[in-house]
Amino acid sequence: MSLAPxxxxxxxxxxxxxxxxxxFATNLYPLWPSLRAVLPPHKPTAKTLPTLWEYQDVRPLLMKAGELTPMEKAERRVLVLSNPGHGLANMQATPVMYLGLQLIMPGELAPNHRHTPNAVRIIVEGEGAFTGVNGERCPMERGDLILTPSGRWHEHGHDGKSPVTWLDVLDLPLILGLEASYLEEGHDVKSAPLPASTSQYSAAGLAPAPLFERVQNTHPLIRFPxxxxxxxxxxxxxxxxxxKAVQMAYVNPENGADxxxxISFSAIMLRPGETLNIPERSPAAVFHIVEGSGSVEIRGQKFDWKEADTFCSPGFSTISLKNASATAPAYMIVADESPVHKKLGLYEVRN
Ligand SMILES: [Fe+2]
Incomplete structure (x- = not known):
């Protein structure tokens, strides 16, 4: 397609x-000098830069935060994976997503609170911690995905012996932009071991239906082991x-929705030796490596990744994922902004 200048x-x-x-004195601003910046031709301008955060770089700094700042002074001990394209202090990885690596030490409790942004935890390292979500106690094991949806009380505790870390994925930048972000604090009550949604939805295609009643709950399944x-x-x-791709979506088991x-979440298995080319899509995306090693090329930028690393891609990028191993699969969890794009009628797949 030829495009006229x-x-x-x-x-x-x-x-x-x-x-x-x-x-300016009248609170007015001329549009035409900025028109091309806010309505660029043919393709959006992305502030989001393809960025890799290697866990081996982040981990020592996170452990140092554990020495420097007690939980009472942190509430949540997190180092935010900030995209330099947005400015580090803006604490966002992509337009919609905030990413943070969080640390909890043995015996600590990150107190109960709730807030308007939605959050997901993807467990990176360690054993013995748990997240309580509205009283449901979710063990935190490597690679688990745990939802703490908007408005649900949640706390994090740790009964184990070594540090536990996880990746937080929140829609905070979007909710902040809407001026709808706020938090409430609750009582410091350790979650009781109430019935686990993981047990209620233990088999694909089966949902609890006591006396023929189906669950009326926007988030029936909280923990995806x-x-x-x-x-x-x-x-x-x-x-x-x-x-064409070994990929499965994390969904609401009652209705199949994101x-x-x-933000939508999915998991990809790269088969041994596989190169997976993801077409150019409008939403930005985040990839967290659970197992394996390989490389990715985003907008011509190449990164090598391995277990526990995290990287992001701006929207309208072709993404090529390559598994470095010819014998072992690689596994990753992907978060992407497609639900927002679809609801707003902005979702595009090109080429
Ligand atoms: Fe929270």
Whole structure:
């Protein structure tokens, strides 16, 4: 497709200073000098830069935070994976997503609270910690994905012996932009071992229905254990060797919808030696490596990744994922902003 060049528009410099001063004093601003910036031709301008955070770089700094700042002074001890394209202090990885690596030490309790942004925890390291979500006690094991949806009380505790870390994925930048972000604090009550949603939804295609009543709950399943996800991916790969990607979505088991209205989550298994080319899609995405090693090319930038690393891609990027191993699969969890794009009618797949 040949695209006609756009005409050059007037600039701020062409306008008389006293005229501009009068505009500003009246809380006015001329559109035409900025029109091309807010409505660029053919493709959005992304502030989001392809960025890799290597866990081996983050981990010592996170452990140091554990020495420097007690839980009472942190509430949540987190180092935010900030995208330099947005400015580090803005604490966002992509337009919609905030990422943080959180540390909890043995015996600590990150107190109960709730807030309007949705959050997911992807467990990176350690054993013995738990997240309580509205009283449901969710063990935190490597690779698990745990939802703490908007408005649900949640706390994190640790009965184990070594540090536990996890990746937080929140829709905080979007909710902040909507001026709808706030928090409430609750009582420091350790979660009681109430019935686990993981047990209620233990088999695919089966949902609890006591006396023929189905669950009326926007988030019926809170914890997605990694062992189950990994087994599902392996079975999918074995059942359909020709499948174009071994990828499974984390969904609401009652209705098949995305877990959150803003961010969708899925897991990918890269088969041994596989290169997976993801087409250019409008939403930004985040990838967290659960197992394996390989490389990724995003907008011509190449990164090597391995277990526990995290990287992000701006929207409208072609992404090529390569498994470095010819003998072992690699596994990753993907978060992407497609629910927002679909609801707003912005979702595009090109080429
Ligand atoms: Fe929280």
């Amino acid at each position: 756009l005409r050059a528009l007037g600039t701020m410099e062409e306008l008389p200073k006293d005229y501009l001063d009068n505009l 990694w062992a189950r996800t990994k087994a599902g991916l392996q079975q999918l790969a074995a059942a359909d060797p020709g499948i 877990c959150f209205p803003t």
